Amino acid sequence: MIHLGIDLGGTKTELIALDEVGRERLRRRVATPGGDYSATLDAVAALVAEAEAELGAADSVGIGTPGALSRVTGRLKNSNSVCLNGQPLLEDLQGRLGRPLRMANDANCFALSEATDGAAAGQAVVFGVILGTGTGGGIVVDGRVLLGANAIAGEWGHNPLPWPADSERPGPACYCGRSGCIETFLSGPGMARDHQRTAGAALAPDVIVRRAAAGDQECEATLRRYEDRLARALAHVINILDPDAIVLGGGMSNIARLYDNVRALWSRYVFSDRVDTPLLAPRYGDSSGVRGAAWLWTGETRTSP
Numbered sequence: 001m002i003h004l005g006i007d008l009g010g011t012k013t014e015l016i017a018l019d020e021v022g023r024e025r026l027r028r029r030v031a032t033p034g035g036d037y038s039a040t041l042d043a044v045a046a047l048v049a050e051a052e053a054e055l056g057a058a059d060s061v062g063i064g065t066p067g068a069l070s071r072v073t074g075r076l077k078n079s080n081s082v083c084l085n086g087q088p089l090l091e092d093l094q095g096r097l098g099r100p101l102r103m104a105n106d107a108n109c110f111a112l113s114e115a116t117d118g119a120a121a122g123q124a125v126v127f128g129v130i131l132g133t134g135t136g137g138g139i140v141v142d143g144r145v146l147l148g149a150n151a152i153a154g155e156w157g158h159n160p161l162p163w164p165a166d167s168e169r170p171g172p173a174c175y176c177g178r179s180g181c182i183e184t185f186l187s188g189p190g191m192a193r194d195h196q197r198t199a200g201a202a203l204a205p206d207v208i209v210r211r212a213a214a215g216d217q218e219c220e221a222t223l224r225r226y227e228d229r230l231a232r233a234l235a236h237v238i239n240i241l242d243p244d245a246i247v248l249g250g251g252m253s254n255i256a257r258l259y260d261n262v263r264a265l266w267s268r269y270v271f272s273d274r275v276d277t278p279l280l281a282p283r284y285g286d287s288s289g290v291r292g293a294a295w296l297w298t299g300e301t302r303t304s305p
Contacts, residue, residue, distance in 0.1 A: 005294025132250030
């Protein structure tokens with residue numbers, strides 16, 4: 001059996017072909033046509049046609065997207081690739097490919113990948129976190145994506161930062177129209193803005209990490225603020241969901257010190273006498289999203305636990 005997964009990103013569209021035990025059989029990547037909805041549909045259809053010409057007909061196709069399908073209209077919403085918003089993406093792609101598809105938010109695909117055969121394989125409830133250009137999350141319960149009544153389960157990035165200090169209020173403006181969202185603090189651009197605001201230097205997150213390791217005290221202070229904010233934000237998730245595992249993804253998940261430091265901090269915020277939740281690095285890194293899209297047919301997406 002061949003399962004095709006497609007990760008429809010803002011700058012790149014990637015396809016992977018997995019066999020029934022998760023072995024990679026093929027991978028392709030093309031640039032996403034910027035701002036052109038019809039050309040995006042063409043690009044996805046071409047990737048599938050090329051893969052099937054090489055491997056034979058696929059048994060299933062799953063697609064991970066920015067944003068989510070509205071349960072009311074069936075059209076995409078909340079996508080940072082704005083040309084997709086308001087479009088019947090699933091319906092149009094099914095028409096182009098001539099078959100039923102499964103589609104899920106890219107953070108849900110990440111969580112599904114790591115819960116299926118990744119770092120959290122075998123865990124009943126998994127919270128997958130994306131810490132990158134934005135901040136998102138997905139929930140997998142017993143191997144199935146939790147969608148929610150509004151198709152926003154796991155979207156922790158647009159909740160306010162918990163237990164804010166006075167200096168963190170009202171917080172940076174967010175593109176969603178509010179201020180102080182978790183995303184404005186914990187995304188890569190959020191860390192860079194925080195460092196520039198406090199230290200006066202415009203540095204990328206990877207530079208901040210390297211300089212902190214070399215003894216730069218201002219960069220070290222930025223990382224410590226980031227770690228405490230991440231601990232607070234994840235403690236909020238643990239208090240509500242109490243997952244069996246949390247897996248970090250996105251570019252910020254490559255900061256190795258987070259895994260020990262955040263776990264050392266979050267116990268002061270979790271409503272429990274001890275915290276046994278593992279905080280895990282992703283097994284598949286940047287490939288998790290596209291692998292999760294390929295696994296979308298392995299279980300039914302559920303609207304409630």
